[in-house]
Amino acid sequence: MANIIHLRCRHCGEPLENRESAYCPPCNIYLAYRAMPFLLGLMLTGHLATDLGRLHPDGLPAAGIDTAAYEDDAVLIWE
Secondary structure, three states, X not given: OOOOOOXXXXXXXXXXXXXXXXXXXXXXXXXXXXXHHHHHHHHHOOOOHHHHOOOOXXXXXXXXXXXXXXXXXXXXXXX
């Protein structure tokens, strides 16, 4: 496998002191703070991608069953 050596930061273009990392420390922190709302939203939704497959193990729900319609009490609470 190839050993990748980074010469410049991929975000700002400044020369790197640590050649193992693709970003300089200020850009690394900046990008982490930009991604934090998305990561927190993914963690706080309450479902993992593997859990969603258990809701409908046979595929899509039946066409006649509408569990998220306006008549559903759980949906009306959120409006």
